[in-house]
Amino acid sequence: DAGVIQSPRHEVTEMGQEVTLRCKPISGHNSLFWYRQTMMRGLELLIYFNNNVPIDDSGMPEDRFSAKMPNASFSTLKIQPSEPRDSAVYFCASSLTTGVGYGYTFGSGTRLTVV
Amino acid sequence: DAKTTQPNSMESNEEEPVHLPCNHSTISGTDYIHWYRQLPSQGPEYVIHGLTSNVNNRMASLAIAEDRKSSTLILHRATLRDAAVYYCILRDVGNTGKLIFGQGTTLQVKP
Numbered sequence: 001d002a003g004v005i006q007s008p009r010h011e012v013t014e015m016g017q018e019v020t021l022r023c024k025p026i027s028g029h030n031s032l033f034w035y036r037q038t039m040m041r042g043l044e045l046l047i048y049f050n051n052n053v054p055i056d057d058s059g060m061p062e063d064r065f066s067a068k069m070p071n072a073s074f075s076t077l078k079i080q081p082s083e084p085r086d087s088a089v090y091f092c093a094s095s096l097t098t099g100v101g102y103g104y105t106f107g108s109g110t111r112l113t114v115v
Numbered sequence: 116d117a118k119t120t121q122p123n124s125m126e127s128n129e130e131e132p133v134h135l136p137c138n139h140s141t142i143s144g145t146d147y148i149h150w151y152r153q154l155p156s157q158g159p160e161y162v163i164h165g166l167t168s169n170v171n172n173r174m175a176s177l178a179i180a181e182d183r184k185s186s187t188l189i190l191h192r193a194t195l196r197d198a199a200v201y202y203c204i205l206r207d208v209g210n211t212g213k214l215i216f217g218q219g220t221t222l223q224v225k226p
Contacts, residue, residue, distance in 0.1 A: 004158075033214070043159070043216035056213065091158045093214075103149070103161030104214055
């Protein structure tokens with residue numbers, strides 16, 4: 001099992017550019033989550049999907065952020081336009097279901113730097 | 116989500132047991148207690164979870180107080196690889212999936 005796969009591992013971009021982060025969940029997992037981690041705010045849940053449908057996007061900071069899950073094996077988080085305050089580590093996680101009896105499996109993260 | 120309180124940091128010696136406390140005095144009857152840890156430069160990792168009874172798995176043990184207002188994650192024999200931030204999180208059985216992280220406890224393991 002390859003686990004949750006995120007790409008790229010590192011991304012450096014200039015302010016104003018579009019950034020797309022990618023995630024491949026574990027095969028058979030029905031729930032997918034996007035988190036952001038900074039020193040100031042810790043780990044924040046941005047959005048999560050169940051069976052490819054967005055369930056709760058209340059954590060998405062602004063309209064500049066959007067997430068899609070076109071199929072069960074792929075999701076993207078897009079920032080357009082990017083700003084320096086978006087610099088953070090972005091984690092994707094998947095779970096068998098949203099039930100509380102199951103744990104999440106996290107990817108290794110994408111470290112985003114906006115200059 | 117109900118709140119948890121953990122010490123900011125703890126220290127342990129290698130090969131000794133570690134008891135990581137978590138207070139959750141406002142826990143409801145339908146809240147599960149979950150523990151995750153985050154090793155340096157990695158994503159969080161699921162450790163263990165329970166509802167009322169103590170739980171054991173290959174990574175750790177979870178001891179839950181009888182009134183459920185506190186719990187303790189037990190690492191039976193700490194290794195240097197156990198140095199991480201440990202998060203105690205409550206998840207409501209009626210909650211459709213949110214896992215909300217607090218600040219956690221930073222565990223240092225000394226050789």
